[in-house]
Amino acid sequence: MLKRPAGARIAVATALAVTAVAGSAVWYLTRPDGPALEPRFAADLISHVTPLIESKMTADWSTRPARMGCAVKPVGTTPADADTIAEVQAVYVWAGCQTLTPEGTATILPIGVHLTPAVTFDIPTDADWGTGQVTSMFPEQFHDLLLQGEHPAGLEAAMKQRVRELS
Known part of the structure; x- marks a missing residue:
């Protein structure tokens, strides 16, 4: 039996992970309610912030x-006119996350991912929602998209697909 070197196994695992994220991004971005961001840039953002x-x-x-x-x-x-990851200071997203366990505990919420100067996150808690503090976590231009109404259609299905890919 031939054994692959550890480096080759890591390279294959990394390639599979990148392919899974990219596949989810392409599927999700082709839905009718896709983001206003340019599709290729949105896919780059998804690939970059999903593992974070x-x-x-x-x-x-x-x-x-x-x-x-x-x-x-x-x-x-932010800035709103960024069109490459290198220009982005922060990305504001809806995220649907589920544990990779049989119970599959899940949550769907808005998240701010600050990429510079260091990676930090704005993730609202129940207390933030209850006190109204959540409005200070996100720029005003995103309040309607992140804080009003429902999460985007298809997010739960995309989350379940991502969990299947990782399981």
Whole structure:
């Protein structure tokens, strides 16, 4: 039996993960209620922030050491005229995240991902919603998209697809 070198196994695993994220992004962005962002740029944003959000949600929200899989739909960036990841200071998204466990505990919420100077997150808690503090977490131009009404159609299905890809 031939054994692959560890580097090759890591490269294959990385390629599969990138393909899974990109596949989810393409499927989700082709839905009729896709973001106002240019589709290729939105796909780049999804590929960039999805692993960051999954890591953060796993560390902070998972009730036990259970990894979380997330589907992400970007609604905008700061600066608003950014068209490359290098220009983006922050990305504002809807994220649907679910634990990779049989119970599949899930949440869907708006998240701000600040990319510079260091990666930080604005993730509202129940207390933030109850006190109105959530409005100070997101730029006003995104309030209608993130804080009013329902989460985007298709986000739950995309989250379930992401969980299947990671399981």
